[in-house]
Structures are given as structure tokens and as C-alpha cells.
Amino acid sequence: MALTRPGDTRWSSHEKTLLRLLTLYPCVIEVLEYIETSAWEPIHKTQANGLQLYMKSFKFVFYLHLMKHILGVTNLLCVALQRKNQDILNAVELVRSTKEELQRYRLEGFDSLLKDVTSFCDKYDIEMINMEDEHVDPKNRRRKTNITNRHHFVVNNFNTVLDMQIQELGNRFNEVTTNLLTCMSSLSPRDNFSSFNKLNLLKLAEMYPYDFTFDEKDKLIDELGHYISNMKRDSRFDNLNGVSDLAKRMVETRKHIEYQLVYRLIKLSLVLPVATASVERSFSSMKLVKTELRNRMGDGYMNDSCICYIENEFLQQVSVESVMQRFQKMKTRRQQL
Numbered sequence: 001m002a003l004t005r006p007g008d009t010r011w012s013s014h015e016k017t018l019l020r021l022l023t024l025y026p027c028v029i030e031v032l033e034y035i036e037t038s039a040w041e042p043i044h045k046t047q048a049n050g051l052q053l054y055m056k057s058f059k060f061v062f063y064l065h066l067m068k069h070i071l072g073v074t075n076l077l078c079v080a081l082q083r084k085n086q087d088i089l090n091a092v093e094l095v096r097s098t099k100e101e102l103q104r105y106r107l108e109g110f111d112s113l114l115k116d117v118t119s120f121c122d123k124y125d126i127e128m129i130n131m132e133d134e135h136v137d138p139k140n141r142r143r144k145t146n147i148t149n150r151h152h153f154v155v156n157n158f159n160t161v162l163d164m165q166i167q168e169l170g171n172r173f174n175e176v177t178t179n180l181l182t183c184m185s186s187l188s189p190r191d192n193f194s195s196f197n198k199l200n201l202l203k204l205a206e207m208y209p210y211d212f213t214f215d216e217k218d219k220l221i222d223e224l225g226h227y228i229s230n231m232k233r234d235s236r237f238d239n240l241n242g243v244s245d246l247a248k249r250m251v252e253t254r255k256h257i258e259y260q261l262v263y264r265l266i267k268l269s270l271v272l273p274v275a276t277a278s279v280e281r282s283f284s285s286m287k288l289v290k291t292e293l294r295n296r297m298g299d300g301y302m303n304d305s306c307i308c309y310i311e312n313e314f315l316q317q318v319s320v321e322s323v324m325q326r327f328q329k330m331k332t333r334r335q336q337l
Helices: 010-024 025-038 043-055 059-080 088-108 109-123 149-172 175-187 197-204 216-232 243-250 260-271 277-289 299-310 320-329
Strands: 135-136 145-147
Touching: 010 025, 010 059, 010 149, 025 043, 043 059, 043 243, 059 088, 059 149, 059 216, 088 109, 088 149, 088 175, 088 197, 088 243, 109 149, 145 149, 197 216, 216 260, 243 260
Parallel strands: 135 145
Antiparallel strands: none
């Protein structure tokens, strides 16, 4: 077991880092003590001493347990949003449940958090502070704050951090965005179009007033009825994974000509998820493939390398023998591989 380096695009790695730090806390302190006494550079000794003092403080333990719990609550939502094949309805429900759980923890969770912090401090001989004593500002110790330590950690730390998390979720997943995602999910062809909902699709059209005229909205009502009846009977539309597969199959079967308004809704839905986690992860992989030492890499070679890196789970299913055979058949060679 080792400390996990947190990643920029995988927020669940931050939770794993904190969990490892809790488990390896005595080992980390021991390493810092060794660096303080045995390091060659004075600056390393000073840094190790400063880290020790901070990690042995009540404030560090409090923040460590607080962020561990917050990241634990949001971890399920982070994992769901990072899946390549996202279930929009389940993701929306996870957003709601995450907000509710954070709000409940804000109202009822401080005492349980303080209990965990106290237990951790007793286990590793960390000095506790009295919650009823007057809080002392470390930047100006002579100035009176007129608040207790409990008030400082509850109001200025605990509530503030949780309010920031709840507000961030609210800004990213507001009511308009949630309704838009819910309406989009009605286009999903999975399980023989089980998520189809005519009212949600009409609401989706209402959200695009410049793309649908008043007459087209009336025609869309009748077109949706013909569309769903045709799709469920046509075996060519079975076992589709998402809206993108549906759009391709409609073009292949020329259904996009018969159902032009529905196809317009599908195209609008495909434009929205342009910044999903998989896309962000693809851009992150480019930094690993095209480095300063390989900055003259051509577009074709870089695309092939990025595909191998991004889709490594599928690439692992390809055997070495099949690669050798394909390479051998590309042209006549002097020697058989």
C-alpha cells in the first residue's frame, strides 16, 4: 500500500489518497522524522519539520476527516459521471441524492465528525482543543475573537465547506439542466425504447424555440406516435446502446427522411454532451502520448497512439498472434514471423 497520487480528471482518486493517508499516518510521520534528521539539504529538514507540526495539529485531523466524508458522499456520483455509457436518468437521481445527503450531513453530521476526530487524536497522541474555549486567531493572537472554538469549526469551516459543495452542485446541475437531461433520456433506444416519453420530447422541443416553429411543434406530436410504433417493430433498431447509434441507424435505413423532426431532436441532443468525462480524459491522454520529446509526431501516428491508450481495455483483448498475422499479410516479407 502506498499513497495514491490524485488525478485531475478522476476525482475519486482524491478520496483514495485521503483513505491511504489515514491508514499510513504513522508511517508518514516516521518518514518525515527521518527526513528531518537525515536529509542533506537544510530546506528539506525545514519542510519536513513544518509538515510534521501541521500533520500533528487538530486542524489537520479535522480537515482530513471532513474532506474524506465529503469525497465519500460524492464518489458514487463522480464514478457515474465518468462512465463512457452514461445512464442520464440514474445520473440525475444521483445528483439529487448527493445534494440531499450533503444537506443532511450539514445539519446533523458535526457531532459524529468530532467524535471521529477525537478518536483519531487519542490514538496518535495529538493534542485536542476544548470546543468551549475562546477561539484564538493564529494571525493575531492578542485580538479577541469573541467566539468559541466550536463556533469557529462549525460555522467558519464545517458549514462553509459543505455550503460550497452544495452550491457547486446546484450551479452545475440546476433545474433547467436537470429537466434538459431528463428530456434527452427519452430518446434513448435501450431496452426497445423503454424510456420513450412523448411529453418529455415535446418539452425538449419547447427548449429550442429557434429550431422548431409553431407548426412544426404540432406536427411533432403526430410524428412521435408514428416514430415509436415503427421503431419498436423494426428489428434493425434492436440492441442499440445510445442516441449516437440511433442516429447512425436512422441514416443507414433512411428513416431520418421520414422522421425529420425527431431526427432534428436527436441531432440537438448529440450536440449537448461535448464535454463529458471521456472527452476530458482523451485530451489528458494526449499530454502523455505527445510529450516534449515526441513533439514532431504526425497527426496519423498520434491518433493511432491515442486510440491505443484510451481504448486499452479493448486493446487488451487483441492477441499478439492476430497482430502478427495482420502485419504479415500487409505485404510480402522475406521471412515468416
